[in-house]
Amino acid sequence: MFDQNIEGAELFALPFGDIVPFFSVYTATLAAFVVVFILISAFDRPERQLNIVFGGDAYYAKEIKESDTRFSRFMAIACGCATLGAVVTGDVFNFTLFAVLVGITNIAIVASAGNRHVLNAAFQYGIVAMIATVPLFGSAAIILATTGTLSIWTLAGMGAVPLLAKALLILGVMGEGIAPLYIGKAEIIRAQGAPFVLMIHFSSLLLFLRVTEIVLVI
Amino acid sequence: MIIRKLSGILSNFTNLSRVYGVLVIIVILAGMVSIPSLDYHGDRLYPKFIDRDSPLDPYDRGGIPFGTTTVAAEYPENSPYLGYITAYLTPLSFALAGATQHMGTTIVAHPGGIIDEILYATRGLDTVVETTILFVGFAVAAYLFRRRENE
Amino acid sequence: MIDTFHTGMIAASLCIIIAFFSFLKETDDLHRLLLTDLASVMALFLIALVGTDLAEALILPGLVVTISKLMALAEIYLVKEGLQKNSPSRILDIEVLQSAPAILASILVIYGIILSGFSGGAVAGLGVIFYLVCKGHQERFELIETVSGYAWVAWIAAFFIILIFPSQWFLAVMIAGGAILIKVTAKLSLIGTMRGESDV
Numbered sequence: 001m002f003d004q005n006i007e008g009a010e011l012f013a014l015p016f017g018d019i020v021p022f023f024s025v026y027t028a029t030l031a032a033f034v035v036v037f038i039l040i041s042a043f044d045r046p047e048r049q050l051n052i053v054f055g056g057d058a059y060y061a062k063e064i065k066e067s068d069t070r071f072s073r074f075m076a077i078a079c080g081c082a083t084l085g086a087v088v089t090g091d092v093f094n095f096t097l098f099a100v101l102v103g104i105t106n107i108a109i110v111a112s113a114g115n116r117h118v119l120n121a122a123f124q125y126g127i128v129a130m131i132a133t134v135p136l137f138g139s140a141a142i143i144l145a146t147t148g149t150l151s152i153w154t155l156a157g158m159g160a161v162p163l164l165a166k167a168l169l170i171l172g173v174m175g176e177g178i179a180p181l182y183i184g185k186a187e188i189i190r191a192q193g194a195p196f197v198l199m200i201h202f203s204s205l206l207l208f209l210r211v212t213e214i215v216l217v218i
Numbered sequence: 219m220i221i222r223k224l225s226g227i228l229s230n231f232t233n234l235s236r237v238y239g240v241l242v243i244i245v246i247l248a249g250m251v252s253i254p255s256l257d258y259h260g261d262r263l264y265p266k267f268i269d270r271d272s273p274l275d276p277y278d279r280g281g282i283p284f285g286t287t288t289v290a291a292e293y294p295e296n297s298p299y300l301g302y303i304t305a306y307l308t309p310l311s312f313a314l315a316g317a318t319q320h321m322g323t324t325i326v327a328h329p330g331g332i333i334d335e336i337l338y339a340t341r342g343l344d345t346v347v348e349t350t351i352l353f354v355g356f357a358v359a360a361y362l363f364r365r366r367e368n369e
Numbered sequence: 370m371i372d373t374f375h376t377g378m379i380a381a382s383l384c385i386i387i388a389f390f391s392f393l394k395e396t397d398d399l400h401r402l403l404l405t406d407l408a409s410v411m412a413l414f415l416i417a418l419v420g421t422d423l424a425e426a427l428i429l430p431g432l433v434v435t436i437s438k439l440m441a442l443a444e445i446y447l448v449k450e451g452l453q454k455n456s457p458s459r460i461l462d463i464e465v466l467q468s469a470p471a472i473l474a475s476i477l478v479i480y481g482i483i484l485s486g487f488s489g490g491a492v493a494g495l496g497v498i499f500y501l502v503c504k505g506h507q508e509r510f511e512l513i514e515t516v517s518g519y520a521w522v523a524w525i526a527a528f529f530i531i532l533i534f535p536s537q538w539f540l541a542v543m544i545a546g547g548a549i550l551i552k553v554t555a556k557l558s559l560i561g562t563m564r565g566e567s568d569v
Binding site: 345 | 372374375378379382385386389390392393396401419420421422423424425426427429430433434436437438439440441443444445447448483484514517518521524525527528531532535536538539541542543545546552556
């Protein structure tokens with residue numbers, strides 16, 4: 001696998017039974033980024049949202065409950081950990097599971113928002129994230145049925161994975177991260193807690209970088 | 219004109235699932251052409267074989283309890299005790315297997331057996347992620363539910 | 370020559386197309402939420418087509434993912450639509466439920482504990498739901514939540530025991546079996562009672 005251009009040298013592999021997560025130069029770089037962002041969301045103080053009254057000088061600070069902030073922070077850290085897992089895992093099905101975990105933690109980060117628009121967008125996004133499990137698990141199933149393995153180590157460089165499975169994998173990650181369909185996210189970023197909401201964008205970006213690597217390698 | 223119409227659809231987030239549905243349908247339709255050319259090699263890992271006479275049917279994978287059993291794992295070298303869980307039966311399920319021919323229908327419910335071997339041992343990381351997803355989904359529901367109770 | 374796998378694949382593709390076509394037609398949010406469940410059955414379809422023991426083990430995560438997302442989304446839907454306040458007085462007003470002996474519930478719980486594992490947890494959870502539905506509930510929400518959290522930790526501990534000390538596999542299998550029993554019981558009983566009725 002490490003003869004592929006995109007991967008770089010092998011740094012470290014962790015044998016967990018059939019699932020062997022690995023750090024190549026590429027995935028280790030991504031993982032380092034994720035760790036930085038987990039630390040940011042763990043130690044950051046969220047902003048206080050200001051509402052400005054149109055046509056006047058008046059503004060007021062929104063009241064955000066301590067418990068809401070704590071919930072969002074927990075989910076942002078969970079989202080970071082899920083992204084870390086998705087970035088280093090060495091197994092296709094495991095990657096799809098981590099992608100689903102990223103999708104659900106993304107909704108969870110904004111779930112405590114009181115704003116109706118934010119919740120509406122989060123709900124629509126959640127529906128897409130849920131039906132995205134079909135192409136995700138579907139691609140893993142097709143890969144397993146046609147090649148007889150799920151391990152990226154074995155699949156690397158074989159070129160045996162059908163195009164349909166690759167397309168479904170990318171489509172599934174698109175659904176979990178809503179990467180090209182940003183319109184749902186434009187509404188979502190109105191939720192409180194800027195550093196946590198940032199995690200939503202960051203995780204989908206990294207999911208995309210990882211799935212590009214997987215599709216190129218298998 | 220078409221672009222204006224398209225961007226009108228894309229800019230409304232209630233259309234998100236609709237847009238996504240169209241994308242999936244397009245990919246599946248295009249992919250259906252290639253289905254006859256796919257070869258089936260799925261039985262390389264953990265193949266299923268059925269012995270109708272065994273009380274553990276359809277989960278009888280042989281092996282002696284507390285001894286080695288051959289299991290077609292991806293990386294057998296990573297699991298030194300591979301097969302031990304597959305062959306293990308709890309005392310209750312052992313008694314049931316001796317008494318009836320239909321133990322296999324409930325073996326998934328007891329500790330031990332091939333499914334537990336895959337779920338707990340060789341593909342344990344999958345199960346960890348899966349339970350974490352359940353945990354997160356549950357945490358969201360419980361948090362919103364309790365907040366509503368307190369209000 | 371088209372064999373079973375190909376027939377199955379083509380059938381599954383048709384089902385997926387029909388399922389996703391429903392998303393094009395449906396505009397109501399609640400109906401869409403229900404349709405997601407229909408769509409995610411298609412994922413299980415595709416996994417089941419592989420037809421090995423591994424596929425059977427992969428179906429479980431697929432199923433669980435759907436349930437948990439549905440749970441979270443349904444609760445978000447309630448908040449979004451502002452439906453939290455108007456809770457129904459009593460949903461299941463059936464006479465049998467009031468007169469049913471509670472021993473049925475305890476039989477279910479005990480049988481679930483004997484079964485242990487995932488389906489054991491489901492059976493035991495059913496018993497708990499049955500009891501709560503019959504007798505009304507003064508639920509101790511936080512307690513059950515905490516218990517299920519610890520069960521999750523026990524599960525993770527079992528996973529690390531298997532990977533780091535493989536010789537202790539027996540201990541790990543028992544911990545995992547017990548933990549999933551408690552976890553599924555707790556979650557099922559909570560889902561069954563999260564209706565926002567009377568209570569603490």
